[in-house]
Amino acid sequence: FQYTERDLFGKVHDGRFLALMTFQAERAEALFEEAESLAPPEDHHALFAPRVMGLLYRELLHRIQSDRFRVFDRRYRLSKPRKISILALELIRTKFSKS
Numbered sequence: 001f002q003y004t005e006r007d008l009f010g011k012v013h014d015g016r017f018l019a020l021m022t023f024q025a026e027r028a029e030a031l032f033e034e035a036e037s038l039a040p041p042e043d044h045h046a047l048f049a050p051r052v053m054g055l056l057y058r059e060l061l062h063r064i065q066s067d068r069f070r071v072f073d074r075r076y077r078l079s080k081p082r083k084i085s086i087l088a089l090e091l092i093r094t095k096f097s098k099s
Helices: 005-009 015-038 048-066 080-096
Strands: none
Touching: 015 048, 048 080
16 A cells, blocks of 8 residues: 555655555454354354453444544444443344244
8 A cells, every 4th residue: 555654754645544444443343244154153152341342442433433543543342321222232132042
């Protein structure tokens, strides 16, 4: 992508940076999907915490992507109510999933 460490330390937010970040976000998304597909169904309940963390990080990633990777001038966070809603939805899914 021809984006250097110097560019990174200089917080250069240009087309090269966007291309690099888009590539990395797509890679992260693929890894999230792969992790989900590799989790054995019999471990569904045991993997509750990692699933919730994955959902939280995935949502942060989507927010960063939709904001065009403005990571140099913004800090991305999820509100407490949003975190609780993600947790609650996953609790419901876990409760009603096949064990």
